[in-house]
Amino acid sequence: MSSxxxxxxxxxxxxxxxxxxxxLKYILFKLNxxxxxxxxxxxxxxxxxxxxxxxxxSDGCKWAVYDFHYExxxxxxxNKLCFFSWSPDNAPIKAKMVHASSKDALRRSLDGxxxxxxxxxxxxxxxxxxxxxxxxxSK
Numbered sequence: 001m002s003s004x005x006x007x008x009x010x011x012x013x014x015x016x017x018x019x020x021x022x023x024l025k026y027i028l029f030k031l032n033x034x035x036x037x038x039x040x041x042x043x044x045x046x047x048x049x050x051x052x053x054x055x056x057x058s059d060g061c062k063w064a065v066y067d068f069h070y071e072x073x074x075x076x077x078x079n080k081l082c083f084f085s086w087s088p089d090n091a092p093i094k095a096k097m098v099h100a101s102s103k104d105a106l107r108r109s110l111d112g113x114x115x116x117x118x119x120x121x122x123x124x125x126x127x128x129x130x131x132x133x134x135x136x137x138s139k
């Protein structure tokens with residue numbers, strides 16, 4: 001079920017910048033204060049995955065796109081654009097409901113996402129977990 005929330009034009013512009021220029025490493029998205037639009041919350045050029053994880057709140061919902069780089073067993077380098085839907089157990093119930101029903105408004109507008117990650121705790125978004133999912137799509 002859709003919540004009627006739409007993605008702001010800036011979301012698509014910023015995503016295109018991450019995808020094409022490779023200058024950005026990740027984008028965090030959130031609902032605006034009126035809960036009517038998805039907006040860009042933060043961007044970063046820092047490739048440190050731990051920094052990315054530290055920007056996922058323990059008590060609030062976010063979406064993110066991360067340009068995930070990794071190496072296969074044969075030494076070849078790969079990258080996948082990963083879409084994260086972060087809805088931690090500690091977030092308020094209403095926020096989680098709006099977050100879940102608004103996800104498709106953002107996700108459908110982002111072309112080129114290879115991996116989708118649903119996270120409710122840090123183990124579900126840990127580097128090794130995401131690496132495993134990314135490698136499954138590399139074959």
